[in-house]
Amino acid sequence: MEFIDNLEGFKNNGVVLTVGFFDGVHVGHRFLINQLAEIAKAEGLQSAVLTFWPHPRIVLKEDYKPKLLNSYEEKFELMKALPIDFCIRTEFSEAFSNYQAYDFMKLLKEKLNVKHLLVGYDHRFGKNREEGFDDYCVHGKALGIKVTQAQPLEENGGMVSSSYIRDLLGVGEVALASKCLGYEYKIHGKVVCGQKKGREIGFPTANVSLSCPDKCLPKKGVYAATVVCGDIACNAMLYIGNRPTVDSEGDLSVEAHLIGFDGDLYGKDIEISVISRVREQRKFNSMEDLKDQIVKDCEAAKDIFCKK
Secondary structure (H helix, E strand, C coil): CEEECCCCCCCCCCEEEEECCCCCCCHHHHHHHHHHHHHHHHHCCEEEEEEEECCHHHHCCCCCCCCECCCHHHHHHHHCCCCCCEEEEEECCHHHHCCCHHHHHHHHHHHHCEEEEEECCCCCCCHHHCCCHHHHHHHHHHHCCEEEECCCCEECCEECCHHHHHHHHHCCCHHHHHHHHCCCEEEEEEEECCCCHHHHCCCCCEEEEECCCCECCCCCEEEEEEEEECCEEEEEEEEEECCCCCCCCCCCEEEEEECCCCCCCCCCEEEEEEEEEEEECCCCCCHHHHHHHHHHHHHHHHHHHHHC
16 A cells, blocks of 8 residues: 555546544444445446545544544554555545545546545545535536445444544443444553652552543543553553542643552653453542542452453
């Protein structure tokens, strides 16, 4: 698969293309991409994905700006494994958002030599997303582009989507979110100095400064997780929350206790895979009560790892 970062001068023999932001590069996206690859093979075309950065809602300053399932680096690392010929990356801008659907499809025809456009089952493009699939078919007929609507992927009675996965993370259902992603949900960042309260009660933690501030975090609470930091790989307990026992008005904290490890990780890059939720965030009456609960959390996490 080849990354294309310039729409000008892109040479090909005709492509079947799909368009989207592809946040999460989840199993629904891969189901769509497999359909794309099958069409390309059947029609003797090359396969291509056109995707954007940053998220359109962020550029357009809309009221709802979704937290992201992937950073830029995570997204395109995942896309490398897709069975397509080209991943075409372009910056999303306000000017780009003003294309009417017909004009956008005309650009696809003239710049990318699109012969067949595969449209996601719930995807809309063009200014204000005013038009839909039937309109795209009309425009395609005028431009000489075949237009097909992709089949959706259903899991647990619902359609897999980035929004659905964010909703799962928002209620702490990380195991189900990971199933919909097709991989364990990951958090990346750098280990920074914290308050060292965990060390005082025998449970030192690696405090994480997120590499992607817009990353979608699971619901506040304690999770079983695995950690990779350099050549270190450990089972861990992950805490996401505000430390209500220590500082009721503190900032949101992301910190991991690496089970059985007591080294220095300050300044190092860390990757955390979130496995399963252990419990909700709680305020304890004392640090001793908190310590007693962490002991129980460790045992609960170990049970999760044993069943994994």
